[in-house]
Amino acid sequence: MTDLNALGFNTRAIHAGQEPDPVTGAVVGGIVQSSTFAQDGIGQLRNGYEYGRGTNPTRDSLQAQLAAVEHGKHAFSFSSGLAAEDSLIRAVLRPGDHIVLGNDAYGGSYRLISRVLGPWGIEHSAVDMAATEQVAAAATEKTKLFWVETPSNPMMNITDIAALAKLAHAQGALLLVDNTFASPYLQNPLDLGADIVVHSTTKYIGGHSDVIGGAVVVRDDELAEKIGFVQFAVGAVSGPMDAFLTTRGLKTLGVRMDRHSTNAQRLAEWLQGRAGVERVLYPGLEDHPGHELAKRQMKAFGGMISVQFDGGAAAARKVAESTSLFTLAESLGGIESLMNYPSEMTHASVKGTELAVPENLIRLSVGIEDVDDLIADLDAALGKL
Secondary structure: OHHHHHHOOHHHHOOOOOOOOOOOOOOOOOOOOEEEEOOEEEOEEEEOEEEEOOOOHHHHHHHHHHHHHOOOOOOEEEEHHHHHHHHHHHHOOOOOOOEEEEEOOOOOHHHHHHHHHHOOOEEEEEOOOOHHHHHHHHHOOOEEEEEEEOOOOOOOOOOHHHHHHHHHHHOEEEEEEOOOOOOHHHHOHHHHHOOOEEEOOOOOOOOOOOOOEEEEEEEEHHHHHHHHHHHHHHHOOHHHHHHHHHHHHOOOOOHHHHHHHHHHHHHHHHHHOOOEEEEEEEOOOOOOOOOOHHHHHOOOOOOEEEEOOOOOOHHHHHHHOOOOOEEEOOOOOOOOOOOOOOOOOOOOHHHOOOOOOOOEEEEEEOOOOOOHHHHHHHHHHHHOO
8 A cells, every 4th residue: 555645745635535435446435425324233333434423434535635635643524614613622622721813813713712612711812923922922821722824814924833833832732723725735734833723625625615614634642532522522524425525626726726826926916016006915925024934834825815905995895896707705715716805704703803804905816717817807897996
């Protein structure tokens, strides 16, 4: 049997957990829709399968794939990214524990931590995670988890994962990295010292805007046992069809991310200096404050761009509502280009808080279309300012 860990990313993404069916030889694994599994006797399970909430062959294949591409040992596939985050927090924290997270975190994550888990007793502080002195100052003896997105959503800030891992471990805390924007193809936080990686697999891993899912990947056996127990006890697992669609998407992640990244780089460079544009936030640009760090810890710079406009909220809203190829919609990471106005859409839940997104900002999820067509679409929208 070939050691998958010795193989390249695309090979692992295509082959990990994807052995041909032993009965039929089918190259693509089946979708095992069954909720329960026959036992050969009381407690005599066939290959460990008992009930779909606990284990399912289609989900197991995806989990093997996720662990392989993130250089992890254990992976867990959930029904959504937020379900993954909720189960993870409940697995590793207890009432009275404290989280240090980014002051530009995804609105849904902040809502979960502040409004759902806050009343349960989980405390938090929101700081600039790229400023280690702020992170160190925010940590207390109760801090058990450092939570970072890099690149962050939607401000595109870059955080030094290795430096933050050292800081977290000196504090006796764990480091969690939300790797959704970068994807496992561009960045592997576990290799840089992180303890936990989370994904909204809805985004780049699924890649086709047709499935909701989330994932947690770790190396530590004890940590994995805790996460696995909560996943089984709470039951927020991905269904067989969702797992199958995510597996299918993951197989082409590498080639898609190459195109997302080259398109976004070209588009970001084009946007710089356009009339009405105040600032282009993309780590692939040399004037981005995290550019050099991103070059060190990422393979490329990804498909996400944020743009701020001189004309304030009115200009941002006008552009967001004036494109034809960029579809105004929530989410990101699909093959098609999407336009989002975070202040009123993905980050509406943090409006009026320290995490509020500037009202003159739009977020672009750059797809894999022909980039000249995307430029022409934005050019026409900017012409309406």
